[in-house]
Amino acid sequence: MTQHQPPGKIKILKALSLLLEQHNFNAITTALIAKEAGVTEGLIYKYFKDKKDLLFELLGENITLFNQALTAKLDKKDTAVEKLKAFITTTTKAYLKNRVFGRILLLEVRNTPEYFQSRAHATMTALETSIHEIILDGMANGEIRKDIDSKVLLKTMVGAIEHASLDAIIFNQEINAQAVTRQINEIIFKGVEV
Amino acid sequence: MTQHQPPGKIKILKALSLLLEQHNFNAITTALIAKEAGVTEGLIYKYFKDKKDLLFELLGENITLFNQALTAKLDKKDTAVEKLKAFITTTTKAYLKNRVFGRILLLEVRNTPEYFQSRAHATMTALETSIHEIILDGMANGEIRKDIDSKVLLKTMVGAIEHASLDAIIFNQEINAQAVTRQINEIIFKGVEV
DNA sequence: AATCGTGAGTAAGTATCACTCACCCGACTA
DNA sequence: TAGTCGGGTGAGTGATACTTACTCACGATT
Numbered sequence: 001m002t003q004h005q006p007p008g009k010i011k012i013l014k015a016l017s018l019l020l021e022q023h024n025f026n027a028i029t030t031a032l033i034a035k036e037a038g039v040t041e042g043l044i045y046k047y048f049k050d051k052k053d054l055l056f057e058l059l060g061e062n063i064t065l066f067n068q069a070l071t072a073k074l075d076k077k078d079t080a081v082e083k084l085k086a087f088i089t090t091t092t093k094a095y096l097k098n099r100v101f102g103r104i105l106l107l108e109v110r111n112t113p114e115y116f117q118s119r120a121h122a123t124m125t126a127l128e129t130s131i132h133e134i135i136l137d138g139m140a141n142g143e144i145r146k147d148i149d150s151k152v153l154l155k156t157m158v159g160a161i162e163h164a165s166l167d168a169i170i171f172n173q174e175i176n177a178q179a180v181t182r183q184i185n186e187i188i189f190k191g192v193e194v
Numbered sequence: 195m196t197q198h199q200p201p202g203k204i205k206i207l208k209a210l211s212l213l214l215e216q217h218n219f220n221a222i223t224t225a226l227i228a229k230e231a232g233v234t235e236g237l238i239y240k241y242f243k244d245k246k247d248l249l250f251e252l253l254g255e256n257i258t259l260f261n262q263a264l265t266a267k268l269d270k271k272d273t274a275v276e277k278l279k280a281f282i283t284t285t286t287k288a289y290l291k292n293r294v295f296g297r298i299l300l301l302e303v304r305n306t307p308e309y310f311q312s313r314a315h316a317t318m319t320a321l322e323t324s325i326h327e328i329i330l331d332g333m334a335n336g337e338i339r340k341d342i343d344s345k346v347l348l349k350t351m352v353g354a355i356e357h358a359s360l361d362a363i364i365f366n367q368e369i370n371a372q373a374v375t376r377q378i379n380e381i382i383f384k385g386v387e388v
Numbered sequence: 389a390a391t392c393g394t395g396a397g398t399a400a401g402t403a404t405c406a407c408t409c410a411c412c413c414g415a416c417t418a
Numbered sequence: 419t420a421g422t423c424g425g426g427t428g429a430g431t432g433a434t435a436c437t438t439a440c441t442c443a444c445g446a447t448t
Contacts (some may be wrong), residue, residue, distance in 0.1 A: 192384025
């Protein structure tokens with residue numbers, strides 16, 4: 001997937017990733033990216049359609065790596081509920097550990113329509129589809145209530161994960177991912193009403 | 195709150211709101227806003243610090259109106275659980291009915307640090323605080339499990355609402371808000387595990 | 389060993405915006 | 419009738435995303 005990338009291209013991707021740790025995407029100029037990468041501005045446009053395309057490719061690499069790591073983790077779990085809980089935990093931890101990844105995905109790309117045509121988004125959709133299938137499996141084998149809309153459950157899980165990570169990502173706070181994900185799992189799987 | 199606004203300022207706010215129904219914020223130029231409003235570009239900068247400030251003010255008006263409507267609705271409910279369910283339903287419906295409001299709040303402002311200094315964000319924080327207090331009330335009077343972290347529950351609710359609305363907002367789909375919010379309420383309050 | 393093609397990179401633009409600034413106008417008021 | 423002030427104008431300007439014409443190093447081909 002990422003083999004035989006020209007050195008300049010790699011340097012540009014690395015530079016943007018580094019800069020995103022300190023600044024938000026709009027505040028990062030192409031001139032700054034080029035300077036940080038040690039190349040000229042023109043080279044960015046040799047390898048990327050435009051500035052946003054560069055962002056999407058960086059996100060795409062992160063998602064691909066994350067997708068592989070997540071799949072490996074879920075394969076170790078036996079039941080659907082265990083897999084879904086692992087999904088919540090692993091994803092939240094990924095957003096919090098790799099802040100740039102979380103920031104791009106949750107804050108920087110969604111307001112640009114082109115993102116939804118990108119490879120990054122396609123990978124993300126595939127990931128969500130596989131989680132959706134786990135939910136369906138769980139319903140089929142009696143682990144999960146059948147009268148729940150599987151799509152809404154998926155959205156609730158993803159939404160909970162994202163919103164739990166959001167403050168930490170925006171304000172660069174440290175939060176206890178372990179404790180938070182345990183709580184989310186408890187809320188979604190057991191419910192909060194007495 | 196919004197009294198005695200000069201006509202030009204109102205026209206500019208209305209123009210942006212209208213344009214946001216068709217285009218995303220970055221794609222809307224100040225020249226286009228001015229043209230749509232029937233004023234000159236310079237006037238925008240008489241009333242707003244910059245283009246983003248204009249966006250924040252438009253959002254602020256929407257949030258203030260929504261906040262009032264929501265408070266009125268919640269006051270009619272007696273129990274904490276009923277209030278929280280009404281919060282989920284009312285908020286989701288607001289995002290779906292007023293797409294521009296949903297789009298600005300969920301997609302356009304969060305990637306700009308200045309938003310978190312704006313009046314709009316302050317109002318939003320106040321709104322979330324009042325919902326948090328309802329959760330705490332519910333715990334105090336035995337409606338809601340006391341071993342749940344109230345903050346995480348709040349985030350889960352908000353996250354579920356936002357993510358359930360997101361696809362509809364992004365792709366301009368119609369979705370059955372009634373059915374979706376009933377499902378979210380079921381998931382969060384009763385849990386999904388058999 | 390001369391030539392060709394190509395991938396990698398450069399440097400000097402250009403067009404488009406967001407934003408500024410000096411100014412105008414009419415209506416009050418002293 | 420001069421002063422001032424809110425509301426509004428329109429011609430700039432600088433930053434910046436993006437383009438384009440070019441160079442250089444190189445391995446393969448003849």
